[in-house]
Amino acid sequence: MWWCLLPVAVGFRSSTTCVSKTRLAAHPFGHSSSSSEYYALVSDENQTVDYLGQSTWCDLVLVSQQQQQQQQQQQQQQQQQQQQQQQQQQQQQQQGTDWSDEMFRWLQREGPSFHTSPAAEARVYCTRTLNMRAIKAIGYDMDYTVVHYKWRKWEELAYECTKAVLAGYGFPVRDLTFDDPDLVCRGLVVDKENGNLLKLDRHGFVRRAMHGYERLSEAEIDDKYGRMIVDLRHTRFSFLNTLFSVSEGVLYAQLVRKLDTGALVRDAVAPFDPSKVETYATLYRAVSKALSRAHTHGASSLKARVAQDPSVYTQREPEKLRSMLEDQRAAGKYLALITNSDWWYTDTMMRYVMGDDPEWRHFFDVVFVSARKPSFFTPDRLPCYELVVDEEATAPLLRETFEPKFGGVYCGGSAYLVEKLFGVTADDFLYVGDHVFVDVNSVKASMRWRTALVVQELEAEIAAYQLELGDRLELDALLTRKDELSQRLNHLRCHLRRWDSTGEPGPVVRDHHAATACRKAMAALLALMVELDDDIAPRIKQDGATFNKYWGFLSRAGYDKSHLQRQIEKYADVYTARVTNFASYTPYHYWRAASQTLAHEPLDADPEHDLDDCDERYI
Numbered sequence: 001m002w003w004c005l006l007p008v009a010v011g012f013r014s015s016t017t018c019v020s021k022t023r024l025a026a027h028p029f030g031h032s033s034s035s036s037e038y039y040a041l042v043s044d045e046n047q048t049v050d051y052l053g054q055s056t057w058c059d060l061v062l063v064s065q066q067q068q069q070q071q072q073q074q075q076q077q078q079q080q081q082q083q084q085q086q087q088q089q090q091q092q093q094q095q096g097t098d099w100s101d102e103m104f105r106w107l108q109r110e111g112p113s114f115h116t117s118p119a120a121e122a123r124v125y126c127t128r129t130l131n132m133r134a135i136k137a138i139g140y141d142m143d144y145t146v147v148h149y150k151w152r153k154w155e156e157l158a159y160e161c162t163k164a165v166l167a168g169y170g171f172p173v174r175d176l177t178f179d180d181p182d183l184v185c186r187g188l189v190v191d192k193e194n195g196n197l198l199k200l201d202r203h204g205f206v207r208r209a210m211h212g213y214e215r216l217s218e219a220e221i222d223d224k225y226g227r228m229i230v231d232l233r234h235t236r237f238s239f240l241n242t243l244f245s246v247s248e249g250v251l252y253a254q255l256v257r258k259l260d261t262g263a264l265v266r267d268a269v270a271p272f273d274p275s276k277v278e279t280y281a282t283l284y285r286a287v288s289k290a291l292s293r294a295h296t297h298g299a300s301s302l303k304a305r306v307a308q309d310p311s312v313y314t315q316r317e318p319e320k321l322r323s324m325l326e327d328q329r330a331a332g333k334y335l336a337l338i339t340n341s342d343w344w345y346t347d348t349m350m351r352y353v354m355g356d357d358p359e360w361r362h363f364f365d366v367v368f369v370s371a372r373k374p375s376f377f378t379p380d381r382l383p384c385y386e387l388v389v390d391e392e393a394t395a396p397l398l399r400e401t402f403e404p405k406f407g408g409v410y411c412g413g414s415a416y417l418v419e420k421l422f423g424v425t426a427d428d429f430l431y432v433g434d435h436v437f438v439d440v441n442s443v444k445a446s447m448r449w450r451t452a453l454v455v456q457e458l459e460a461e462i463a464a465y466q467l468e469l470g471d472r473l474e475l476d477a478l479l480t481r482k483d484e485l486s487q488r489l490n491h492l493r494c495h496l497r498r499w500d501s502t503g504e505p506g507p508v509v510r511d512h513h514a515a516t517a518c519r520k521a522m523a524a525l526l527a528l529m530v531e532l533d534d535d536i537a538p539r540i541k542q543d544g545a546t547f548n549k550y551w552g553f554l555s556r557a558g559y560d561k562s563h564l565q566r567q568i569e570k571y572a573d574v575y576t577a578r579v580t581n582f583a584s585y586t587p588y589h590y591w592r593a594a595s596q597t598l599a600h601e602p603l604d605a606d607p608e609h610d611l612d613d614c615d616e617r618y619i
Helices: 033-037 063-077 079-110 151-168 218-225 245-261 280-296 302-308 318-330 343-353 415-422 436-446 458-502 512-542 563-571 579-584
Strands: 039-041 060-062 137-140 188-191 196-200 206-211 237-240 334-338 366-369 384-388 397-400 409-412 429-433 450-454 574-576
Touching (some): 151 280, 188 245, 206 218, 237 245, 245 280, 280 302, 318 334, 318 579, 343 366, 366 415, 415 429, 429 436, 436 450, 436 563, 450 563, 574 579
Parallel strands (some): 137 334, 137 429, 334 366, 366 409, 429 450, 450 574
Antiparallel strands (some): 039 060, 188 237, 196 206, 384 409
């Protein structure tokens, strides 16, 4: 049995000193040798897996328990002493229990106070059990991860910069505004064949859809998509799986409306080329290219304008961020910053979010910029260039290298080089990012690293859940009532059909008089169900409107999980609203995935109550 105790004080390293590669091997958590009187660290040779399949490397184990393990090994070698050794084990266990009880009482009286559980919007949520004690290295993305953007400000600027690029090509966009950002949210799918925005459930079925500013009815969705399971591998579809996609989606929806009315071609000016936007697919390609150009095009680019005044576009928590990184490094973990942004922008933004600290690089063991993710996350040995950074943090020199070193800044590179530098692979590495595909899916598929996803919208969604809780409970009650009426109706219908087909008396319909009464009862039940439907339908349509008036909750599609939530649960081991939420947990935390309730093991439902979602008004 493994016992986890409070971590003792560890020796913090100066923030200006880079970690040596022997740090983990020597003292993974910085414990002094005097602590071995009470407990010891599980070494590489003795590590195993616990009952949840997590590595026990760097767990703490009571010395008395180590002695018990040694005694158990001796039992196998010396069978004649088995009974005596069992008695010794029982005595030691009792002594250990008494000692543990005494120490817990001391902790309650004089020990350090424990942090209470963070508020719901500040928690880290677990989909796959993750033992942070076994994590030896952590990699961080920068944009929308370490740098927490004010997404509406950022996306409005991205929208304006993209619009300026399109205007340069003669697109009639000067009358368009970013006045309704709810039009698009993360997790939607662009149907480039029909110019529609789609919201999918976890099975890939379309649950909501919009064309331009118009929401498609259920009948229109059924007519166009029916039972189609959307395959995101098909070039027809594009998954908007990051907040960077919001401005792109809004601008595309607005231009779809102009394309439908003919205004896109009619109001365009030179050098507009109508042959490049003849279809919804080519229009989407034009918007996507314009957004990419807006990110990097010269002094007027999106990132250049953000860097001029980061305070307008970011929220920073330098104390929490620095404390989190210091704790993780002091706990013996290697830290890497891996971003697709260039060095100039990375240095500007990291200085700001770390509290205007020009020495921010000393919080990381290595930095990779212009990483070309997701190509970075492959076992291939891609080109890597060392940036020779002077005191003013410029990057005048690039030289190719095949062996990155601690404390260096590199352009390009690959995950293989990071693993080689740290001597860490697969389950020992945790990567934290915001992009479902680039930072989570590809990392999990190619490198088998553990993954954490930053979902900034989670804060607003949890608040919206709490506001709509009463409405959702009322909706549940209405649906339950309809199910009860539906069951009664179905039983009457079944008995009546038996009477009509055979004419023989049954337990319910015994004669024509009973059959007439049965039909009247069915009509009454149908009338009640129609009334319920009239109440339920608008409630379902408005479900989640507090979060987004068009699309509802990010993680739900009706009463099912959304496709985005399925992707999160499939590829992210843990997820949270902002990276500094990890500061509320120690670097030794053990996240345990909640038990999943199966459809065939209902906890509260009546076992005889069988749900029937058929709309009886159409019988």
